[in-house]
Amino acid sequence: MTQRRMVVVGGDAAGMSAASAARRLKDPGQLAITAFERGRFSSYSACGIPYWTGGLVDGPGALVARTPEEHRRRGIDLRMRTEVTELDLPGQRVRVRDLTSGQESWHGYDDLVLATGARPLRPALEGIDAPGVHGVQTLDDGQALLAGLDGPDGGRAVVIGAGYIGVEMAEALLRRGYAVTVVEKASQPMSTLDPDMGALVRKAMCGMGIDVVTGTAVTGVRTGPGGRVAAVATAAGEYPADVVVLGLGVRPETTLADAAGLPLGEYGGLLTDLAMRVRGHENVWAGGDCAEVLDLVSGRMRHIALGTHANKHGQVIGTNIGGGYATFPGVVGTAVSKVCDLEIARTGLLEAQASAAGLAFHAVTVESTSRAGYYPGAAPMTVKMLAERRTGRLLGVQIVGREGAAKRVDVAAVALTAGMTVERMTALDLGYAPPFSPVWDPVLVAARKAAAAVAAG
């Protein structure tokens, strides 16, 4: 049998999951696997950077799930600090540059996996590249940020953007002793929630001592001595800053793919079929943050940068290249986060997303508790639920609360996947015992209210 060649571009979650899954199915005599990573770390949890920054976890080692050496011992030729600079699809080869030596060479493939990840949005503003302004997308980024942080009472930090990364970094910097200001263009933090739910997050963040400035666009970064960041300038005035973190979200890193003429979607991510094959290309695969995913609720493609999707994509790609069969059916838009003891979760569509998808809906909000009201530690929880008009199909759930709030959204994620109606959800057999839930779980309370709204028309 001829040995086939699998080449992976990007050595993080999607790429190395693909490599590992393929290796489990094919031994090196059947399949040679080479992976190129331009950074210094492989298979790491970028999601852990805020907790490393905040001193909750050690880094960077603890955030690495599998080191380059471990991959190599498993028969994967992982080359670090090696950047792929060009894809030659007709020639079935990639050009790579060794970032240490500067040497370039071509590598042929039978199957090519693109797992190039995402890059943080960095607005074209004066001073945005000044020392002290940090993205937090890679472990290399995290290392650069930590090297620049001062002692426990370090000064002033400004976080630009109040999405998941923004609020998590706000907590981290607060833990490090910084006075933290979060500047957000939108009217509320967490634009991944509806504004009414975002308002709950704002209130809680303010209670933690975080300065939340919303409805305010950043206009520039002012530098001080040595060209280092000194302040963030906004339409509403200047916020002094010893350190600035970019939490504006990310874009798919698809420069190479674009140059090679591969199909990109509305958000700039690679478009694939359900087996994670790039559309129209039999032997090119893409997964993780560089790819768009099908939103099963709206029927649209979206870009969602999340390690859990990247791992699943990699698993699917590697299984298929290894001769097995797997698909990634799509997502329902689940995301969970926390800032201090506040838990924030969503799945499915927001009001604006549902409208944009052409869906009419009823939206209800309920207050409940994480445990039986009389049980110690019962914490308040707000659950918002959207149900389609007439059909009563669940469209989305948002939860803001304390302990026990975030993972409750999983119930809604499964119900969305199954296309369940809110009426059917009212009878779901969810776990009940006083330490874990009121006798009506908060999600069921919301479902009852939503079902009543649907019935009332």
Next chain:
Amino acid sequence: MTQRRMVVVGGDAAGMSAASAARRLKDPGQLAITAFERGRFSSYSACGIPYWTGGLVDGPGALVARTPEEHRRRGIDLRMRTEVTELDLPGQRVRVRDLTSGQESWHGYDDLVLATGARPLRPALEGIDAPGVHGVQTLDDGQALLAGLDGPDGGRAVVIGAGYIGVEMAEALLRRGYAVTVVEKASQPMSTLDPDMGALVRKAMCGMGIDVVTGTAVTGVRTGPGGRVAAVATAAGEYPADVVVLGLGVRPETTLADAAGLPLGEYGGLLTDLAMRVRGHENVWAGGDCAEVLDLVSGRMRHIALGTHANKHGQVIGTNIGGGYATFPGVVGTAVSKVCDLEIARTGLLEAQASAAGLAFHAVTVESTSRAGYYPGAAPMTVKMLAERRTGRLLGVQIVGREGAAKRVDVAAVALTAGMTVERMTALDLGYAPPFSPVWDPVLVAARKAAAAVAAG
């Protein structure tokens, strides 16, 4: 319009939920609602008794969701300490006895709701009715138990039966300073789990200082001075006891219904249709612990005494009597519990239940953690999953772990309800962030292993 009459037998979860739901739809001029309760408490959380016993919550007041006075203010004529002694179905009336005065009278109805609950199993053994031997089914039971407990270092307690109530009461008595022995006939505690998962519970309970005696039948209760309990006798010897708690489970309390010729199932519970109408009786309804429920996974009727089902039943019955429409489609067998910091959960079928239902299956077990491995507080968790052969349909999940283990079973409960395959579950979009889950949620890890087993045949 003629005023109709709704009569409710039993003033706890199912009965008073039915009364309340009907009252929300019909005002007193349209519907007279009379409820009879033989005990001293209405609408209470019997599930809270272990936490009251353990001193974690106040009682009995805190465990009462709605007092008789509150019900009466809402236009429900709730009569306490009043026992229904006979059902006259052809005459559409019930005979009631005022337990205070001893007076009896007949009350006519148009709709009759049977919510007579369950009674604890009390084996026919010598001494089983001795003072100091307690059931924990009602708040009256709880009050009697607490009145008999000594100070913080109270002596020796024996719990007979190591099911949910048994392990919860073991924790409670441990908290009260008792030396606790749990005696269980089966080979492992928690016979609501497979024996291999029950063994994990045993190990944890022993670690907490609870003496767990399994494979041992109780043969009698020895009494001491004043006829009070002194020890529990077993085939393996005597266990001294100052207090004994019965945790052998419950049976539907259907004496009245049986005498009236209503249809009872295999477990002695009332049989209803999906609207919770007693089969063959247009105007008789039953819900809560006195009724059997359809198990959606096995297709069989089961008896599951659980407050959350009782509340749902009541809601369905009251909605239907009030002129609305609602059904209770059935259960999937979800139950969660804890003993100290150990969380125990199950949903769907155990191995033995699946076999008894004629299902062939693959069973897999995985070890995972509640959070990203590197995140503080990540706790180990064991997940067992059963999937049907060939179809790959999820049949059941059992979880034993620490914080964050129990409510994870809800994901499986929804997947069971939707008839999902384990292959489809591998791609579920569950919430991921390091404080809440590893990048592959433990349930997904189990689904992957189960899907692989199904694929391998």
